[in-house]
Structure formats: structure tokens, C-alpha cells
Amino acid sequence: MNLPDCIRLEETPAGYPICVISHASATARVALNGAHVMEWTPAGHSPVLYLSPDAILAEGKAIRGGIPICWPWFNAHPTDASKPMHGIARNRPWTLVRADEKTDHVTLLFKLESDEATQELWPQDFRCYLGISIGAALEVTLMTENTGSESFSVAEALHTYLTVGDIKQISIVGLHDTPYLDTVGERTLRHQTGDVTFEGEVDRQYHSTAGVVIHDPALSRKLIVDKLGSSTTVVWNPWIEKSKRLADLPDEAFHNFLCVEAANAGDATVTVQPGGSHAISTRVTVSA
Ligand code: TA6
Numbered sequence: 001m002n003l004p005d006c007i008r009l010e011e012t013p014a015g016y017p018i019c020v021i022s023h024a025s026a027t028a029r030v031a032l033n034g035a036h037v038m039e040w041t042p043a044g045h046s047p048v049l050y051l052s053p054d055a056i057l058a059e060g061k062a063i064r065g066g067i068p069i070c071w072p073w074f075n076a077h078p079t080d081a082s083k084p085m086h087g088i089a090r091n092r093p094w095t096l097v098r099a100d101e102k103t104d105h106v107t108l109l110f111k112l113e114s115d116e117a118t119q120e121l122w123p124q125d126f127r128c129y130l131g132i133s134i135g136a137a138l139e140v141t142l143m144t145e146n147t148g149s150e151s152f153s154v155a156e157a158l159h160t161y162l163t164v165g166d167i168k169q170i171s172i173v174g175l176h177d178t179p180y181l182d183t184v185g186e187r188t189l190r191h192q193t194g195d196v197t198f199e200g201e202v203d204r205q206y207h208s209t210a211g212v213v214i215h216d217p218a219l220s221r222k223l224i225v226d227k228l229g230s231s232t233t234v235v236w237n238p239w240i241e242k243s244k245r246l247a248d249l250p251d252e253a254f255h256n257f258l259c260v261e262a263a264n265a266g267d268a269t270v271t272v273q274p275g276g277s278h279a280i281s282t283r284v285t286v287s288a
Helices: 116-121 239-245
Strands: 007-011 017-023 026-031 036-042 095-101 105-113 126-135 138-146 152-154 156-158 161-163 171-173 179-182 188-191 202-207 212-216 221-228 232-237 257-264 270-272 277-287
Touching: 017 095, 017 105, 017 126, 026 105, 026 126, 036 126, 036 138, 138 156, 138 270, 156 277, 212 257, 221 257, 257 277, 270 277
Parallel strands: none
Antiparallel strands: 007 017, 017 026, 026 036, 095 105, 105 126, 126 138, 138 277, 152 270, 156 257, 161 257, 171 212, 179 188, 179 202, 202 232, 212 221, 221 277, 232 257
């Protein structure tokens, strides 16, 4: 397919195609493996998405950082622990359907359709699209179509890794008075009071349809994370011990990223009827 001048297809490493976007409004990289937005840097800012320097770029392997697509299940498979964490979408090669350059942004559309390989892991007929708009804002929309003859339910997350200056100075505004499932240690239902701050490992599924604002005094910026079609906001930082257990993440990296994920997880799965569809979106912008 013809690519606009602002996009080039690189294979680094060999056999691993990555769309490299260089536009006046922003730069970015998107791997075809998992339709994975790896990096996004809007003009005039430092990188917004976090990408681990130890990320493993190999087909079938999830990339540590950027925006992994967790679909059609979140975390471990509900009944079969042998199946991949966070589902199949982030480990499959997607097809680039089209790419367009606009004056102030670039759009890319990727597609993933069910086949024998996906059927082995998840016996459903589906077509997914991932729409990405890259510019002063980053917008990612995952569309699910049920192309089969029976309804199915999905859990999902746009598992966004965000760069921060110092996790210990971070506060997340927008989840006050919100119930959440705390999955650190024994899974416990709790209730958020005030801003979310970080003094240790955080792995929470908030029951919220709202956007949030991440205040990052160390980088003198705020990250605004809005969303649509999502009733769960997942907030995660692995802290020290879990970071040491992740081979594709430096031990001290937890100081400089967090995940805020537009999701439908836990009991918030989404049922898609035959011939029906569902979309979930996240939008990230930066302000001083
Ligand atoms: O979104 C938080 C989470 O579910 C954590 O429990 C942690 O497992 C994280 O996702 C990363 O999962 P991954 O399979 O990418 O290592």
C-alpha cells in the first residue's frame, strides 16, 4: 500500500515491521506486531509513552511499554492459565489497512481477523480494527466486530504506559469517591478517597467511566487521559519487587512510568451480539 511521506516502514530487527511516523505535530512508532503504539512524542514535548529499554521486539511477544492491546481477556485467561496473559491481540501480526497524513495529525488503521490460530486460543469469529490518530493528541480506538453466529463477551484494555518524572510525586485526579478492586496481595474491594498517589505497588481496577488528570511536578506537566466505551480504569505501577521479576523492565524503571488503562475488566465484560460491534477509545494530551 502507498504510505504518506511522513511514514516509513522499518524492519528493526529484521522481519519486524514498524511504522515510523515523523510529522510536524508529533513523532511516533507503531509495530505491526500487536498494532502496538510503541512511542508517541508530540511536538514541543518530551516522550509521553514509556517504552522499556529492555523491551523484546519479536513476533508473538508483547512489547513492554507503549500501548499493548489486551483483548479478548484481561490478565490471566479466566479458565485456562496456559493461554497467554492479556489475550491474543497483542501477540498477533495485524494488517495495516490505510494510513493518511492530515495537516495537523496522521491516522493509521490496522485490522486483525479471526483465523485458525486465533480460533485455537479463542473459538470465536471476529474482526478487530485499531484506529490511531497521532498529533498533538494521541487517540486510539479498538473496534470489535462479531462476525460469527453466536454472541461473545470480551474483557479488554488499552494498556497505556506513560512516562513520568518521579512516581513518588505523582497524583492522579479524577477517581475520588470511586470503588475499585485492589489486586495487590489478596483481591480486596476498596473505595478511593482523594487523589491516587504511589507509595508502593499499585494494581487497581477502578469502576469508572471518567477521564483522569495525571499531575507530574517533576516534569512540570499534566497528562490528560480521556476515554470512551470503557467502564474500568486500571492503574498500575509494579514498584520494586515486581519490577525485578520482569525480565524486560529495568529494576529501577518503576520510578519513571505508570499505566492508566481504558478497560472493561472484572465483571465489566462487554457482550457483542452476532453482527454487532463495540468500540473502546483512549485519548492522551499534554498540558503545562
Ligand atoms: O494492568 C495491570 C496488569 O494486569 C498487572 O497485573 C501486570 O500483570 C501488568 O498488567 C502487566 O502484564 P504483562 O502481562 O504485560 O506483564
